[in-house]
Amino acid sequence: MRSELDSAMTDFDLPGGIIFDGKLDQVYAIKSHADQRLLNGVTENVSHAWYEGEKTLHPWKGETNPHYTGFQDNGKYTRVKSPRFEGHPMQVGPLAQVLIGYAQGHKLTHKWAG
Secondary structure, three states: OOOEOOOOOOOEOOOEEEOOOOOHHHOEEEOOOOOHHHHHHEEEEOOOEOEOOOOEEOOOOOOOOEOOOOOOOOOOOEOOOEEEEOOEEOOOOHHHHHHHHHHOOOHHHHHHHO
């Protein structure tokens, strides 16, 4: 988990970014929570989650209306919404954070992952 180190929320203990298609040499670095590409590109999909609907919506417009159906092959199977960026499914969490740090040459990430 990233944490802000300043009140402007522009200095982080770990770097942020986006990697498409595993291209570690082409990381889009995110240096602020105010990054417009980030703010406009993030959506959540509920088509496989136990929520009503099938829509992909921006998190601020998202709906979280529980609708448990039980496990369904090729259907709903989780309570977790699927993150998307500019329409692409994205991996988020610890592994993604390590890859972003490693790809950007973050010293502590390289030290502990190397």
